[in-house]
Amino acid sequence: MPVYTDQDPLNMDKWLPKTLQSIPLHTLTAKSECAGKYVKGKVVCKGPLLNMGDHVKYLLKSVIQDVPKQSQASNNISINVVLFGGLAKDFSHAVNQGDVVVLWGFTVSPSPTFGKDKLHPCNLNLNGAEAHVHVCAATAPAAGTSGASATVLKPAAKYKYVPLNALKHGSQVNVYGVVTFFKLPFPTKGTDYCSTLKLTDPSGATVCCTIFCENQENHPKIFKAGDVIRLHRVKVQTFGGAMTLVTCWGWSALTFDGAVSSPVVPRTNNKSFHFSEEDQRMVTELREWAAHGLTALRDPTVPLSAVLPKQYFDLTCQLLAKARLDSACTLLKVWDGTRNSCPFLTIPVEPEALEGDCPAGRDGQNLIADVLVYDNHVEVAQALKPGMFLCIYNLHAVPQAVPGEDCSVREVLSFHLHGGASYGRGLCALPSSSPDVAKLQRALQSCAEQMEGDMNSSLDDLSWFTASQFIDGVTWECQTVRKCTHTLQKVSLAHVKSSSPPGVFHVEAQVKSYQPKRLYQCLKLFCSQCKTIEEIPDPATLRARFGQAVRDTRPCRAAWADSVTTDTQDHSRQITLHVSSKSPAHSDSKLIFVQGASFDEICHLSSDEEFLIPVKSSRGKLTFLDSMVPFLFRGKRQFYGCRQCSVRRLVKCVEGIEVWNERSISEGLGLQLMEYVLVMKFELDDGTATLEALLLEDSDSFFHVSAEELTHSQEAQEKIQKIMDSLHPPDNSTLQRPWLELCLSLYAVDENGQREVHCQIVNTQTRGSAVEQ
């Protein structure tokens, strides 16, 4: 390869053949004798590598500028250089703008672009075996020079890193350091987010660093003290008698996990960055130095098992569920697979206010921590999804005395992430690649396995969370486990088929097909009283049914409500809101009877804070809309009453309810609430026979998703789709259909006077696990 590199400009001449002589660019003409001559110049422009597709294959154009000797004044002559073939390719890889090159074995030809670019009347052409390029990398672009493009091929040290004890006020530097303290990005009074870091290095100096960046995501990704950071183009300032680093125009950062054993993978949002073997070495050295020489570095991370009362600590955990308590406080239910000897305070919260699955009961009292997140941290907490892995910084364990059942007083721990950013207080989601996540997952897994062996544990759903299903971009496999207490021999599907109902069987089978394919078609309404299953009306049907009810309604009054009447936007109708004056103590939400609103209007009015009930007037009295429409709206959720079992027509005052939810309200109104159920028909196959089995009564626990949630949660829908794609991989998939352990119930039903035998999958739950790709 005729491209050579060298990192010291003073050594350049050493490599040149002794017979070569320099020829200055200004003396070069098309008639110059070039044999035995070399030119030296700085690369001021480097064009793209062009693939010509002919015998020459590659072409690259560059511009070099005269490098005058110190004794001479610069006359800044530039010349076009055209490289051909393999040399063009090598040049493209090994040379950057700003490098100094020595060229020989070239030919000279008139420049066809001289009229336009006014550079040099000639071009230098480098082609064939005689052509040589000798490169000297530009000196470290410590201050102000434009950044180099990404290349890992060049052996030359492109960047110079200043030890932290050698910072000079007013200079611009590149540094490497180990993070000893950090604050997550917080909004400033200006336009940017600010994050602060404290760095140290083997020089022993400790330097504070302030990062300003408009975009929160582009701040350096630090997850814990001990992480390694590389900063390019930051300026040194003196503040309070100490050197500090501040970002300035063109700054960039790479961060690395600080563990000696973890792979050296830079974390960055930058699309391109320079990363060489030198960087690899720097990171490794800093990690090793920190592991042995940095004894002052204290990791404030504490597992839940080791948390002491009044302690401030960092917690690495998984989010199980969350609930917004008020505008300044969000509850996060988290675990890390370890148990404390002291029980934790459980914050009471209505099940429908909780996003995510979280088993309740005594088993979780020293395992699942209820973390109260306040003020400025609420926004971050609200964006988290159950299943995510988190780091909560400077969490406060507050001991609290609570009265026990037997009048004694016992101490429990409550957890608070207080407002503000001091002490690095805050929280963030951890990426799945984090070594701490891998460690956490192992702890969760082993904790879940322990619980699974314990039939009395109410927490076995937790094992569901230990799978990597929540990690983006990871596909996963599903299996099923039986959760029944039967000790039955496994039988073949042929055996089940030939048996008479009723009966319970354990089988092992594959899903040959399933119906319906579209999730919304699986959802039905079910009355637990009369066992009726109804289809859920589509929006068009609902619009029509509301339209009829709205037509002949006149505002009327109810003594137990405050009523307000307004015109619709087009003034064609009136909408009356009857706000119930009776509401449970400690409830901010309202029960509102809405008269005269169309389906779309009531959907628009509906929010999580209020329960809306559509009503109409009938002979001066308020009555429910009697056709099959939702009787209750709350946010995106809609609830139906059973036509057969709800005898009440007139709306009455709702009193004496302690907690408001769809169930208590429907009872209070004298309506029979219909449940959402997910109905699926599986065709099972085990080689001996095929058998149709329904998933109906146990579908919620099978999928770990409530059917009601499926009506409005995109996330729940995606979860079920993922499970089905795993149990019955799509046609284009290379994945095998898994063999499933199933518990089947065989029973007889009367359908239109005919006795039919049905089969249901019962007591069975899916379990996910990540698939390495």
Add this chain to the structure above:
DNA sequence: GTTTAGGTTTAG
């Protein structure tokens, strides 16, 4: 080609 912050505990 400009500013912001400048670690240091809520008070639920």
